[in-house]
Amino acid sequence: MAVGDLKSNNYCDFIVDRDQERCIQCQVCVRQCPYGTNIYKEADNIVVSDFSLCTGCHRCEAMCPTGCITIRRNTSEFREHFNWKAADIKNVYKQAATGGVLLTGIGCDKDYPIYWDHILLDACQVTNPSIDPLREPMELRTFLGRKPDTLEFEEKAGKISLKTELAPQLVCEIPILFSAMSYGAVNLNFCEALARAAEASGTYYNTGEGGLHRTLFKYGKNTIVQVASGRFGVDKAYLDAGVAIEIKIGQGAKPGIGGHLPGEKVGKEVSLTRMIPIGTDALSPAPHHDIYSIEDLRQLIYALKEATDYTKPVSVKISAVHNAAAIASGIVRAGADIVAIDGVRGGTGAAPTMIRDNVGIPIELALAAVDQRLRDEGIRNQASIIAAGGFRNSSDIIKAIALGADAVYIGTPAMIAVGCTVCQKCYTGKCPWGITTNDPYLAKRLNPDIGTEQLTNLLKAWAREIKEFMGAMGINAIESIRGNRERLRGVNLSERELKILGIKHAGE
Amino acid sequence: MMKIDARGVYYRNLNKIIRDAVASGEKEFDLININGQRYIGDGLQGSDVKIDIHGVPGNDMAAFMDGPTLIVHSNAQDDVSNTMNAGKVVIHGHAGDVLGYGMRGGKLFVKDDVGFRVGIHMKGYMDKVPVMIIGGTAGNFFGEYMAGGVLVLLGINRKKDTPIAGDYLGTGMHGGVMYIRGEIDPYQCGAEVGIVDLNDDDRKMLSPLLKEYCDDIGFNYNEIMSEKFVKLYPKSSRPYGKLYAY
Numbered sequence: 001m002a003v004g005d006l007k008s009n010n011y012c013d014f015i016v017d018r019d020q021e022r023c024i025q026c027q028v029c030v031r032q033c034p035y036g037t038n039i040y041k042e043a044d045n046i047v048v049s050d051f052s053l054c055t056g057c058h059r060c061e062a063m064c065p066t067g068c069i070t071i072r073r074n075t076s077e078f079r080e081h082f083n084w085k086a087a088d089i090k091n092v093y094k095q096a097a098t099g100g101v102l103l104t105g106i107g108c109d110k111d112y113p114i115y116w117d118h119i120l121l122d123a124c125q126v127t128n129p130s131i132d133p134l135r136e137p138m139e140l141r142t143f144l145g146r147k148p149d150t151l152e153f154e155e156k157a158g159k160i161s162l163k164t165e166l167a168p169q170l171v172c173e174i175p176i177l178f179s180a181m182s183y184g185a186v187n188l189n190f191c192e193a194l195a196r197a198a199e200a201s202g203t204y205y206n207t208g209e210g211g212l213h214r215t216l217f218k219y220g221k222n223t224i225v226q227v228a229s230g231r232f233g234v235d236k237a238y239l240d241a242g243v244a245i246e247i248k249i250g251q252g253a254k255p256g257i258g259g260h261l262p263g264e265k266v267g268k269e270v271s272l273t274r275m276i277p278i279g280t281d282a283l284s285p286a287p288h289h290d291i292y293s294i295e296d297l298r299q300l301i302y303a304l305k306e307a308t309d310y311t312k313p314v315s316v317k318i319s320a321v322h323n324a325a326a327i328a329s330g331i332v333r334a335g336a337d338i339v340a341i342d343g344v345r346g347g348t349g350a351a352p353t354m355i356r357d358n359v360g361i362p363i364e365l366a367l368a369a370v371d372q373r374l375r376d377e378g379i380r381n382q383a384s385i386i387a388a389g390g391f392r393n394s395s396d397i398i399k400a401i402a403l404g405a406d407a408v409y410i411g412t413p414a415m416i417a418v419g420c421t422v423c424q425k426c427y428t429g430k431c432p433w434g435i436t437t438n439d440p441y442l443a444k445r446l447n448p449d450i451g452t453e454q455l456t457n458l459l460k461a462w463a464r465e466i467k468e469f470m471g472a473m474g475i476n477a478i479e480s481i482r483g484n485r486e487r488l489r490g491v492n493l494s495e496r497e498l499k500i501l502g503i504k505h506a507g508e
Numbered sequence: 509m510m511k512i513d514a515r516g517v518y519y520r521n522l523n524k525i526i527r528d529a530v531a532s533g534e535k536e537f538d539l540i541n542i543n544g545q546r547y548i549g550d551g552l553q554g555s556d557v558k559i560d561i562h563g564v565p566g567n568d569m570a571a572f573m574d575g576p577t578l579i580v581h582s583n584a585q586d587d588v589s590n591t592m593n594a595g596k597v598v599i600h601g602h603a604g605d606v607l608g609y610g611m612r613g614g615k616l617f618v619k620d621d622v623g624f625r626v627g628i629h630m631k632g633y634m635d636k637v638p639v640m641i642i643g644g645t646a647g648n649f650f651g652e653y654m655a656g657g658v659l660v661l662l663g664i665n666r667k668k669d670t671p672i673a674g675d676y677l678g679t680g681m682h683g684g685v686m687y688i689r690g691e692i693d694p695y696q697c698g699a700e701v702g703i704v705d706l707n708d709d710d711r712k713m714l715s716p717l718l719k720e721y722c723d724d725i726g727f728n729y730n731e732i733m734s735e736k737f738v739k740l741y742p743k744s745s746r747p748y749g750k751l752y753a754y
Binding site: 290 | 574610629632680753
């Protein structure tokens with residue numbers, strides 16, 4: 001504890017409530033907690049807890065063989081004050097003690113409106129029949145990439161074939177891809193589970209900006225490789241390894257700022273994959289210093305296309321910011337085949353708390369604005385849109401597709417699928433669930449075989465639910481709901497919000 | 509030797525001709541009448557491939573390049589050797605901004621002056637040590653975020669009172685080394701940069717690189733070595749290690 005640190009055990013966030021009558025002193029909780037919260041006192045043969053160290057991850061509670069542990073919120077409260085919540089007070093204490101920038105993980109946890117919860121879907125009744133997806137074919141297959149303005153055909157010896165040369169496409173069996181999560185921020189077991197689940201489900205995962213571990217090259221046909229400002233691990237073999245390349249301009253959790261993987265996380269394997277020396281900080285500059293304009297972006301897009309002989313679609317990922325629609329228009333005109341937009345609730349392994357919670361806009365509004373803008377300009381066909389940032393379930397996803405997304409990226413749900421409890425301490429590198437840690441002792445808690453199954457199950461379940469929604473709406477192909485805002489209605493939204501979302505109010 | 513007259517040839521066609529020829533075994537190219545065609549040598553592989561370029565090539569030459577040698581017998585534009593992995597680029601003239609961004613390996617030799625943001629985030633790793641030698645002067649942000657490799661700035665033929673480098677020299681530097689032939693005022697540098705005289709190890713490293721540079725460019729090695737160099741180094745490999753409240 002630093003000098004002058006006003007944190008005290010009494011100000012802790014959580015209490016480890018241990019029923020001593022059921023505790024058998026097996027010390028599982030001691031071994032499971034990487035923060036040292038649980039302590040065995042040999043002299044008294046008793047396990048006790050330092051509540052101030054508990055992050056509320058619930059690992060000990062989940063693993064306790066006798067179920068004697070309950071993690072509870074500390075009910076001790078400061079005097080209530082509308083402006084000064086406990087978290088605000090504790091943050092000031094923390095910064096007064098350290099002089100440091102507040103860090104956090106996962107996505108924004110402030111109570112900005114979640115528009116998905118104000119949008120309702122339509123269904124068929126009487127006048128047109130709904131479809132039963134269990135017995136009738138339902139098409140979720142989605143093609144991501146540039147579509148031509150027109151199609152030309154030619155006839156040769158009585159056979160009609162396509163004359164127009166099509167741009168390279170990603171073929172997704174379900175319109176859900178795994179978001180960029182870099183090796184280093186998450187460990188290899190999780191990367192492997194993502195890659196294998198993507199392969200099993202006919203979709204794609206994204207390497208993030210940390211390079212591609214040599215053992216993952218074999219999943220190349222389900223891999224999107226990312227090129228970010230730090231250019232870590234980017235060489236010819238890397239660009240050739242995946243089936244698409246994504247230029248990362250921004251991330252929803254930290255728009256406009258760079259990345260910083262601390263040297264502690266750069267061990268041997270991360271060093272090999274990022275191609276930087278062991279123990280050095282991996283600094284990603286805030287901008288790409290070769291991109292200061294749309295023209296510069298075009299230059300990098302085409303440099304990548306030239307370097308890979310125009311065989312792969314190039315995606316450009318931005319944070320959802322105020323002017324996202326105009327920026328997306330520029331990105332499409334710069335030659336991107338896919339535009340990925342990451343909303344304010346998008347996740348992260350580490351971001352300054354103040355940035356995460358206060359910069360960017362919700363994906364619902366950004367997505368609606370971008371789709372509309374590209375339609376108005378007549379260039380919507382030139383690029384696919386991938387929406388990202390805060391999807392919690394299949395209904396959020398089908399609403400996003402109806403608002404104009406071709407597909408979505410999911411990151412946080414993938415982590416939750418393998419055990420994450422959203423404790424937001426990813427940046428410590430001590431993830432008790434073995435996800436955002438490279439400590440071998442902790443990382444082996446995530447078995448890639450089991451992780452693959454959990455992720456595959458999640459995608460399978462969400463795909464089934466999306467088919468149910470489609471069937472209820474009398475639609476048998478996902479293309480028929482894409483951008484079909486007529487099948488959405490808003491509740492409890494202002495005129496302005498409805499206008500931006502491009503939807504009618506319920507009852508209209 | 510494949511000779512290509514690039515007059516009026518669209519960059520995409522030109523680069524495809526080169527790529528296809530390399531794929532079918534061609535090793536040497538002579539490009540004439542180059543006039544701003546971009547992306548020459550991008551992602552190209554083969555350490556025995558050599559391309560002579562007559563005329564001014566366009567931006568992003570040798571981006572992601574992985575082995576070949578490019579000789580430019582004139583000036584070059586921006587973003588040369590962007591994220592280059594291996595190979596060599598020799599420019600017998602001036603070059604523009606953002607050279608060697610994120611460069612991880614290989615060599616970039618420029619005879620005359622370069623623009624702004626040159627050598628940003630160069631990085632070294634194991635046997636890969638990117639080397640950039642600039643004969644003239646450099647603009648602001650030279651070697652920003654430098655994480656590895658060697659940057660050399662010679663300031664030859666510089667006008668009196670023209671600074672050899674601009675401001676924000678090595679801002680955020682956390683690896684690698686810069687050798688500068690001339691005086692550097694600490695105010696020009698980022699707070700992360702230290703300035704010292706060369707020691708024997710530095711001379712041992714610099715000497716063969718400069719000999720190679722002089723052989724390629726045509727400068728006199730002894731004349732270059734007759735002036736004093738200073739060395740710029742990162743004071744810490746973790747300049748931002750204590751930024752956060754955990």
